[in-house]
Amino acid sequence: MPELMKTFSMIEVGKTEVVEKPIPEPGPDEALVKTTAALICTSDVHTVNGALPVENGRTLGHESVGVIAALGSSVTGFQEGQRVAVNAVTPCFECNYCQRGFTSQCGGLLGGYKYTAQVDGNMAEYFLVPAAKGNLAPIPDDLTDEAAAYACDMLSTGLMGAEHAEIQIGDTVVVFAQGAVGLCATIGAGLRGAGRIIAVESLPNRMAMAKRFGADDVVDFTQGDPVEQIMDLTDGVGADASIEALGAPQTFEAALACLKAGGTLSNIGYHGENPAPLQLDLMAFGLGMGDKSIRTGLCSGGSDRMRRLFSLMSSGRVDPTPMTTHRFAFDQVEHAFQMMANKQDDIIKPLITF
Amino acid sequence: MPELMKTFSMIEVGKTEVVEKPIPEPGPDEALVKTTAALICTSDVHTVNGALPVENGRTLGHESVGVIAALGSSVTGFQEGQRVAVNAVTPCFECNYCQRGFTSQCGGLLGGYKYTAQVDGNMAEYFLVPAAKGNLAPIPDDLTDEAAAYACDMLSTGLMGAEHAEIQIGDTVVVFAQGAVGLCATIGAGLRGAGRIIAVESLPNRMAMAKRFGADDVVDFTQGDPVEQIMDLTDGVGADASIEALGAPQTFEAALACLKAGGTLSNIGYHGENPAPLQLDLMAFGLGMGDKSIRTGLCSGGSDRMRRLFSLMSSGRVDPTPMTTHRFAFDQVEHAFQMMANKQDDIIKPLITF
Amino acid sequence: MPELMKTFSMIEVGKTEVVEKPIPEPGPDEALVKTTAALICTSDVHTVNGALPVENGRTLGHESVGVIAALGSSVTGFQEGQRVAVNAVTPCFECNYCQRGFTSQCGGLLGGYKYTAQVDGNMAEYFLVPAAKGNLAPIPDDLTDEAAAYACDMLSTGLMGAEHAEIQIGDTVVVFAQGAVGLCATIGAGLRGAGRIIAVESLPNRMAMAKRFGADDVVDFTQGDPVEQIMDLTDGVGADASIEALGAPQTFEAALACLKAGGTLSNIGYHGENPAPLQLDLMAFGLGMGDKSIRTGLCSGGSDRMRRLFSLMSSGRVDPTPMTTHRFAFDQVEHAFQMMANKQDDIIKPLITF
Amino acid sequence: MPELMKTFSMIEVGKTEVVEKPIPEPGPDEALVKTTAALICTSDVHTVNGALPVENGRTLGHESVGVIAALGSSVTGFQEGQRVAVNAVTPCFECNYCQRGFTSQCGGLLGGYKYTAQVDGNMAEYFLVPAAKGNLAPIPDDLTDEAAAYACDMLSTGLMGAEHAEIQIGDTVVVFAQGAVGLCATIGAGLRGAGRIIAVESLPNRMAMAKRFGADDVVDFTQGDPVEQIMDLTDGVGADASIEALGAPQTFEAALACLKAGGTLSNIGYHGENPAPLQLDLMAFGLGMGDKSIRTGLCSGGSDRMRRLFSLMSSGRVDPTPMTTHRFAFDQVEHAFQMMANKQDDIIKPLITF
Known part of the structure; x- marks a missing residue:
């Protein structure tokens, strides 16, 4: 029997909850990441409000970083325990849209945006990474998890x-x-x-x-x-x-x-x-x-983009962390999410640590 | 007293007529062209219908070719008698918009479109060319006036x-x-x-x-x-x-x-x-x-663009002349214009010769 | 014991031969293609002359088309028996170079050029296709194998x-x-x-x-x-x-x-x-x-590019087949290769059929 | 008899001197600027060493700013007394090269670089500006002459x-x-x-x-x-x-x-x-x-580029003035030029004030 992990999921439109699910196994091209930090995104508020046709029970979240817990059999060039971030967009890199450079449109309109929209998101203790060779982005030693998490969506989208x-x-x-x-x-x-x-x-x-x-x-x-x-x-x-x-x-x-x-x-x-x-x-x-x-456009994905966003932070040119107005442990995620939904207390981005 | 020329002008909204006006004198940066051929454009139909706020009496037309009749004192590199075409858009080349490459927006929104909109057009026996050094486009010997006239707007706009x-x-x-x-x-x-x-x-x-x-x-x-x-x-x-x-x-x-x-x-x-x-x-x-x-975008202007459009026709790659469904002498221009306004007889483009 | 296939291989610098090798098995992301037609490329002449440091025994060829004989377990969207072409460049699509759009430089300088340079080429009865999801290019019904083979390198490189x-x-x-x-x-x-x-x-x-x-x-x-x-x-x-x-x-x-x-x-x-x-x-x-x-640049790869090259031929805009000056069955491949090496008989491209 | 002005000129290869010349009169498209500040450029050292085939007596300099002293009859949109800078490259904007966006290649290879190379430069008390409508760049009130002078060549070239x-x-x-x-x-x-x-x-x-x-x-x-x-x-x-x-x-x-x-x-x-x-x-x-x-490439010219370079300095994003290692009055220009030629005293850029 697989071990269980905690996830922050949408039970149904308008309702979220921390739910236990089995820790998933990575397929041959995938990786499993143990989450260390994540940011809450207004997109998830839209999703819970019913903006996307998402099946009930889907895990929320798409701005998470962590360490590699397991690697699929075909994924080379990485090792377990390595600190990584994963962009909110996780393209296959091989379809016609990706080949044209539109990784956010992987497989068709907005199709690169998979977390929550198509599969479980990563506001969870563990999460899967598809096409891991291209999507796993090693975090430089000089960057905090918090800084790295901003590359997943905020910086990638805003700079785009x-x-x-x-x-x-x-x-x-x-x-x-x-x-x-x-x-x-x-x-x-x-x-x-x-x-x-x-x-x-x-x-x-x-x-x-x-x-x-x-x-x-x-x-x-x-x-x-x-x-x-x-x-x-x-x-x-x-x-x-x-x-x-x-x-x-x-x-x-x-x-x-x-x-x-x-x-x-x-x-x-x-x-x-x-x-x-x-x-x-x-x-x-x-x-x-x-x-x-x-x-x-929609948040561009892939590890080369993440490498470049990290470089901007490593050199000190960009520091997005002043936007972290609030910090919570994962067991307070629902409270944090509600604050985000209501834009309470001048909140900009709440950081969740695991 | 200056000599007179015939022009095809808009008397008022909804009314056109062949009108005599003095042949204009070119300023230092201008040229005067004696028209040999011109195409009628649907844009002029819109103008006569009141689409543009144009003062009464303005000469219509912006797809004319001819021979240089006189050159302003600062215009070098050309000679009288030379066959030339002039793009419908006649930029100054020097304003901030032109410098950014948007010659059609010379001086501001749509400002490169001067004939009829800002000054007399060129469906006339003679017409002036502003910024002549950059706007006069020599017609290669192997091109007819008819072919060259298509470069003034139809090809420039369509290819753009x-x-x-x-x-x-x-x-x-x-x-x-x-x-x-x-x-x-x-x-x-x-x-x-x-x-x-x-x-x-x-x-x-x-x-x-x-x-x-x-x-x-x-x-x-x-x-x-x-x-x-x-x-x-x-x-x-x-x-x-x-x-x-x-x-x-x-x-x-x-x-x-x-x-x-x-x-x-x-x-x-x-x-x-x-x-x-x-x-x-x-x-x-x-x-x-x-x-x-x-x-x-709006029809890109300038002699380098005209040179390249001419090259496509000289080499035989492009031949727009099958679009000339009707041909008229200038004294039939009003009839031709009415046919264009009513899209009679499967008309596509009527050619006017002078 | 695996079945054998015939391959056209470089025994050592300066020496080629038809050699039997086992038909390879596709890995999870790969496909096996049964060759139906191929073109000989001057690049292979350079290779046999010692231009590339290639290990002895490597199969030559990189301009082959055929039908899918077997698909790896992860390769979806294709079926056995389907007619396909594969570009001479077979990128992984996921490395930093591919993500930047330089598929020919997959993994580093010229690294997308894998056939013969890094692995067996495809002047053989069967050949493997790496990253098959992105590299297999279905051939439209209205295109011959011969025409499709031109997309593998000649058209892709020349048009680039x-x-x-x-x-x-x-x-x-x-x-x-x-x-x-x-x-x-x-x-x-x-x-x-x-x-x-x-x-x-x-x-x-x-x-x-x-x-x-x-x-x-x-x-x-x-x-x-x-x-x-x-x-x-x-x-x-x-x-x-x-x-x-x-x-x-x-x-x-x-x-x-x-x-x-x-x-x-x-x-x-x-x-x-x-x-x-x-x-x-x-x-x-x-x-x-x-x-x-x-x-x-080096021949750009990937199925979306192949799709577009095929489209140019399907519509009749491009027909490269007049370059096929000579035609041979695969058992004459060595003779054809020698003609290519010596540029005999006004040869441009020899087609090999299987 | 025209008034005289002092100029810093190349008497012959290897020899410079302050020379008096008549203050020039602007032609219809030109402007006359009274110089207030200028930077010395290593390019002029090359020129004096014989790198360019320049006629003896030519005034040096191409990084000058000042106030408008006189305007040609066709130059509208400016007024006498206005503070302006002029890029080292002074294109005509109308030739085929300029129309393609290559203002530095005005009229042909490197042809936009006119000061000293084709006409008198502007290390002088007054200087002429060709195609003044496009080349005169008003200096914002919040910029010093010194800062503005960096836009003439150093910033334009370096940023390019x-x-x-x-x-x-x-x-x-x-x-x-x-x-x-x-x-x-x-x-x-x-x-x-x-x-x-x-x-x-x-x-x-x-x-x-x-x-x-x-x-x-x-x-x-x-x-x-x-x-x-x-x-x-x-x-x-x-x-x-x-x-x-x-x-x-x-x-x-x-x-x-x-x-x-x-x-x-x-x-x-x-x-x-x-x-x-x-x-x-x-x-x-x-x-x-x-x-x-x-x-x-060669220093891009034109007032729109200057406007944008000024904007970078007005907002404080760019401050090139720390490169001004030395400052001289115009009567010391020869001494300053020799220091530049010999790269003495850690010199980077010497500013000359008038």
Whole structure:
């Protein structure tokens, strides 16, 4: 009889619980990781609210790090006991989508996002890693588990937002919303060489964090139309690029409207809970001819990306850990999850340790 | 007193006429061209319908070729009598937008499109060329005026549609609508290495022309939902890239819906006459995370682009002239324009000779 | 005791022979293919000449197609009996190099090129396919084995030469050498939208084939310095892009010298047999500041690329089979190989059928 | 009779002097700038040594800022008295090279580099600006003349080195040589998101400055083969990208050899004084198939680039002024130039004020 482990699972829509399940066995291409630390993600709140059609009982979580507990027979180049992180997206690397470089779309639309969506997630004492040779990312000795966990989704997604924005060195970039992913997009805009970063946010602690992470200006959208404020800040010209990091119609539309001709809107917000189709205002869209681009994407996966995200933290260029506003042991995970769902106490990211 | 020339002008919204105006004098950076041939564009029909806020009396036209009649004092490298074409977009090349490579957005949104929109157009016996050093494009001896005129807008815009679609060699590309620009986008998809080109159209002569210009399949949208037909043709997978060449909500939405994850929608249709904002269906948009891109653009200008378009015709790779369904002398221009407005007699492009 | 199969192997440097070996068993991620057709490649001639440090007895060949004979336990999505081709490069898809998109450099420099270089090749009655899920490429029903075999190396490499040349629509492109790979680069230049293609070659049958495959001009380097001839053809301006498809110092240097400022040299020739380092003439190199680029690459692998190459042939856009100058049954493979080594009888590519 | 101004000119090869010349009059597209500050560049030392075929008496200098003294009749959007900087490269923006985006190659190889090479430079009390509409770059109020002068060449060239290196976020980047341009390339590597920057240098003050500007490691090439040291630092893997900022055979060859397969060498060093062609070691070059790229370039020009460089300094992200090791009034320019020629007193950049 297999040993049991504790998991944080969705019993049904609207209900979560710590549940015991058997510790899984890795298949030939898989690895089993014993979790040491994990971050809670707002995506899981959406999932529990019913945003994804997930079967009852599925384990939540996709931002976990740990040590290798067991390796499948075909997985070479790693050893048990090694500290590793695994990206929220765990592609097969071999399908046509992966071969084209769209690992997040492994097997089809959003298909690289497997934890919770397709299989058990990793907010659990142990978790499986598919295509382990490409997905296991060794954590450098100089990085804490906490720092490494930010590479799993927050940094990977936020920095991708900046990469997709096609920033030229010295450009003016607007980042809409400064939750954890938006804050990482702000970091990312700096990493791609933005000359000026304008963050849009209204919560004071997030506004302050945005400045700490590199924003030059913070526009408070409760103090007036953000597009007008951005136009004022840019002498009526608008931004070279914008990043939507919320997933709401207003921010999406503003992110298009504040762009000058030739600019790029990089969307990283999840629009799955929007009540209606997004709208492209014809003038903001340049009547379809303004040389504006809209790009979208989902957290890029794979160990080479993780290696590079780790490198940015090892060298001290990036430190996302100020976003860890709260810390809990795994036996408090439900309480932490509720805080996250209710955005209580200025929470940004809660760290769970095992 | 300056000599007079005949021009085809918009007297007021809904009314056109051949009007005499003084032959203009070129400024230091300008050239004066004596027109030899021109094509009528549907854009001018839109303009006369009131789509653009144009002052009464403005000369129409932006697809003209001719011979240099006079050169401004600063314009070197050309001589009077030389055969030249001028792109519909006539950028200054020096403003910030031009410097970033967005010559169509010269000075701001859509600002490179000057003929008729900002100054007199070139459906006239003579016309001025701003920034002549960069905008005058010598026509190779082996090209007819008719062929050269297609480079002014149709080929430049249509091929740009394919360039923006980021086609990988062998990709499946769908082109929505097979008017003159759409047909050129079909040509362009082949020129970027599409493996399979699916055209969407319902008029028999345009469907036949699409095949002649490289389409492998032509989907007739009157025979069933085009997205479903495209999915059937691609075993349920969808297209790698799509091009919208009409400027209508239905085609735009279909062009997004038929794309597989990671695909690019290249919009070249003019959406200025849409009654309402364009809509992004959330699933078709991949919930904002499907690695889909939407790109837009307006006819790229400049003599280097014209040189390259001419080269494609000189080598025989591209021959757009089968699209010339009708030919008229300039004194019949109003009749030709009415035919274009009413899409009579299977008209695609009417050529006007001077 | 396993059944035996015939293989065409290198006994030692300078010596080849048909040798019997056991039919191999596929591992969990592998497939076994029963060969139906194969092309002989000049690379194997280099190998037998000692260019690669290959252990004695290694089977030659890397351009084979066939039917699936057996599938490893983890390989899903395929079935026995299915017609498939396999690219000469068979990446793992999961290492850091593959994750960065450099499948030809799987595991390190040139590491994706496994057949013969690292394991037995596939000029044999059966052959193994590593990482079969990503490397097995189903052949469309409308393609012959012969056509499909061209996708394994010739088309993949030649077209990559054109892709790396960063051709803008209408550009002037020079292709140095019109062997099978160079001819495919000529095809590729057309597929990326070159306006004018200048091929460099001296053998009459290859010069004729170059024209057939899209070259507008063919420069015979025995009739005068090819760079001068190219400059004459381009009014002293030079080429927008060049492709080196031979692997010799003279062609490499000429490919740089004929480029105008801002141009790209795409190297696909193998320089492993050069006697000395390649040289960059300082003026041709623009003193290091001419905005010229040099790109290199090795046959890109994977089933998505094969799918796209097949699509180009299925639609009739590309037909490489006129390059099959000779045809042999497998029992004549040694004779065919000798002809290839000696470039007898105007041979370009010999097809071997099983 | 025109007024006279002082200029720092090259009397003949090997000899410089302060010479009086008439203050020039701007043509219709030009502007006249009254110089307020300038930096001396090692390029001028090369020029005086005879590297460029320059006519005797030509004024030196190409890193000057000042205020507009007069505007040509066609130059709109600026006013006399306005503070401006002008890039070392002053393109026409209209020729085919400029239209392709290669402003440094205006009119042909290196043709955008006009000051001193083609016309009088701007180490003078006044200087002319060609194509002034595109070349005049207003200096923001919050920037000193000194800071703005760094945008003219040092930052534009150094950052271009990083832009051409095609750095992915988190990559390991090596920068060879830490003179002023190399130091700016180090800054640039950080601005494009390098995870780890390895600088190669041996002079202690430059090694220290490299660390200050973002280098994580500094390899002293006098302490052992730099390629071996880089391999040791990267666990034998090598760099993702390298930048050559010296213009010497050894650094160029090392920059290629330290690259892993798939990496990019970005050359910004001037190789005009090399005694012989550069060499590409065959293994370092991956036998022509290693997916390595070599890119070259010359200081990109134009006011939009200047705007973006200024933005990086206005926001405090970049501060190049610590490189100003020495300061002189214009009447000491010859002394300053001699110090630069002899690299005396740990000089990096001397600032000349007017």
